[in-house]
Amino acid sequence: MKIDYLTPEDAALVEMGRRLARVRKQQGFSQIRLAEEAGVGVATLCRIESGQDGQMASWLKLLKGLRMTAAIDTLLPETFDSPMAEVLFGAKKNQKARVAEPGIRWGDQIE
Incomplete structure (x- = not known):
């Protein structure tokens, strides 16, 4: 599944977890080894993989644990x-470059 701006947040979280x-x-x-490597709880990893909301800090730790920085x-x-x-x-x-010189009104410029 491709995630884009129309993808509902809950569907995007499920896809990211997958x-x-x-x-x-x-x-x-x-799961146990990655959780230990990343410094997060196994329950946290299970929640994230199941598409439940996860904290950004947990995601960062997991990506670092997978060497995917x-x-x-x-x-x-x-x-x-x-x-x-x-x-x-x-x-x-x-537009800034087109600002009229002092004393010249728009339409009065000399070309």
Whole structure:
């Protein structure tokens, strides 16, 4: 299942829990071993894998335990290049450049 902005939060949590369980198993971790490695309780890991709400700190610990810290940066990158933001920022910059000189009213500019 693809998670996007239309995905209900509860469905996204269930999907994220499934993905976490899949990665855990692919890396050969039992729930007990990953919980110990990450420093969280087994019950916490079970709740997260079942799609129940989990604290961000628990998710960070689990991703670190799985050696997936790159996923943290992917989730919320330090810098975010948005073409739309660049277009909007460029338009604002151009508007500032078009401010009339003192004593000149719009429509009176000399070309």
